[in-house]
Amino acid sequence: MLPLAHRLRDGSDFRAASRGGRRAGSRTLVVHLLVVDDDSGLRVGFVVSKAVGNAVARNRVKRRLRHLAREHLRSLPGSAVLVVRALPAAAQASSADLEADLVRCLGRVSA
Template identity: 40%
Template sequence: MAPLKAPKDGDTAARGITPSAALSRLVTMRKRADFQRATRAAHVAKPGFILQMRKRRSDEATAPEAIRVGFTCSKKVGNAVARNRAKRRLREVARLALLDLGQPGHDYVLIGRKGATASLPFAQLQSDFVKALDVLHGIKA
């Protein structure tokens, strides 16, 4: 079997393939101040994680249509291997749901929980994330 060849520069653009507009709206938060502002906002605790959400002010530098998301796990979650596994799972949960259910102009922070984020079934994490979004968005109480 021959190895796959990487596309040449501009190959996908020449065929008219453009990345999804929704993918460009999801931005990862990196600055401590952004996480601290989210700490003072609304949150929902689920068995596998805590989800915080805040609406950004209009004077903030980020594009107003962007959905920002951040991930954090403290050392209580475990060693570096356990924290990285937990964050990988949280990133995938957010990627699958936030593009459809996230609201533009909002920041979301997912916080891993000790002994649960890395071990709960992935389907449960997904359903809990959707339920938490519904609560934060005021759809279900």
């Protein structure tokens, strides 16, 4: 589970990161990163639509992504908004595939 201080819950922050941040995509994920100037810290949000599957599949994907993102928080800028959007292929992907895609996308947006 992500600490409360790192959770993104405001819709306007999701929109700002999606529209104004850097974007990188893979077969299973699309990652948006918006570096901000304030000292709010790093916040992470997840978007898993009904296209991914039923509620069980969506929740499983969200849990796996939260766990993987928590492990990679240190590699990101100190004050940023990260949005991870799951694509339908994420429901059938293994955790190793999700992690590889996440690391690859994070490397591209933070470079």
